[in-house]
Amino acid sequence: MYVWVYSLKWRKKLQRYGTIYYTSPKMKYVMLYVNSEKISEVRKELISKNYVKRVALAHRKELDEHFVLKSKNTEEED
Template structure:
């Protein structure tokens, strides 16, 4: 049976996008921005801190940031028309 693996997104800013191929060994590349020179990389959540530490030590990487999507509440509640007029 398929086992679900928790993933974490990393934003990796590089000096040149020619290093994009080297980043593929760390995880799955989801998006590349040629203008801002960053790569969005998905890695296993359990190894995210190790990979971040390893990538920051590389000479072709400017900086690495974790995505905050997991911290956001994705359950929204819509207000009804009756609730808006009670102020």
């Protein structure tokens, strides 16, 4: 879950909702891990906070995690 805030001083308050993996000082967002069972209730609660600009869910579950590596021989044949 990505949470955009007005100021990063609110980062400590976000720790109570989940685990913080990354903070971007320039873009003022926090990447927050939340258990899948709690996502909807945490999202509703965060949206209601004054210090939160926007909340977006990560698309990791939609990505295909099985990658196929091409060898150099197959690249030359194409």
